[in-house]
Amino acid sequence: MTAFNVRLTFHGNLAFFLKRKPAQLERCLTERTSVKDVIEACGVPHPEVDLILVNARPVDFSRVLESESSLEVFPIESEPVTSFTEHRLQTHKIAKFVADGHLGKLVRNLRLLGIDVNYDRDADDRMLVKVSSEEERALLTRDRRLLMHAGVRHGRYLRSQNPLEQTVEVLHRFNLASEVTPFTRCLLCNALLEPAEKKNIISQLEPLTKIYYDQFRRCPQCGQIYWSGSHFDKLQRRIETILSRAAVPIRQRSPVL
Ligand SMILES: [Zn+2]
Structure with missing residues (x-):
């Protein structure tokens, strides 16, 4: 399949795992890959992730990426950092x-x-x-x-x-x-x-x-x-x-x- 790019933005305290700010990066994928695998390849363990938006829609860890996508990844935090209150993963x-x-x-x-x-x-x-x-x-x-x-x-x-x-x-x-x-x-x-x-x-x-x-x-x-x-x-x-x-x-x- 044709390679495609995925852009990831890690919010709140997830920046801890990336050691960089802003916590954004881009990955080039050459095969269908689950969001869990893409996120963990960036160094962020899945139990730390409470909400994932792919192209602004909430998804779970098993969602497979197969074309250019934008991911927003949110942590578990007492202060909400997003207005999405449903589709929480933890x-x-x-x-x-x-x-x-x-x-x-x-x-x-x-x-x-x-x-x-x-x-x-x-x-x-x-x-x-x-x-x-x-x-x-x-x-x-x-x-x-x-x-x-x-x-x-x-x-x-x-x-x-x-x-x-x-x-x-x-x-x-x-x-x-x-x-x-x-x-x-x-x-x-x-x-x-x-x-x-x-x-x-x-x-x-x-x-x-x-x-x-x-x-x-x-x-x-x-x-x-x-x-x-x-x-x-x-x-x-x-x-x-x-x-x-x-x-x-x-x-x-x-x-x-
Ligand atoms: Zn005892």
Whole structure:
């Protein structure tokens, strides 16, 4: 077939992936190509794209380009950057995640806020895609290629390398303000904590903890015990820092610890 040109304009924060402004470029195609492939060839993973207009008409990722076209590509952003409110390609609120192996500190922050994050430090790409797809978990990663995998439906490429800023990114992208329930989830294994009677766990406590604390929670999965000891203030401060950076209202302190 005859080669044809495609012009692409990437809006809003998608410019991050192109490292250039204005975020416009032109591609010459020599065969029929899906819009997903054209967009990803420019370096933008499909889970970051919320709306695509081809010649001013909304399309999905599978639309095939076979002649000269103009593409407008829009991100997921809280402020609308286009008047098109329909034909959105992403789910804006998601509360279940799987994180890749380099994101341990982000995972700990999210679990501290009560957010459900599957995490295995040794999980390979195949495993991450499988968990994301089968359990409908959004994939959190700094591996752009992994996020482009066809098996990944939702996810986020974390812009920052700083765990605190990454946590704020996730809260914003996935609209998690109403999901924040600090101190309800095990930081080690992600299970929901249960109240524990002191008499049932007393043999596992240090001498001073036995004396000074009466309220405990226990992880039903890994057995970890939580109480409002010296570590509690530090964790509470971390929660307050994250939520104030994210502009999420801080609700009452956890009643459980
Ligand atoms: Zn646990």
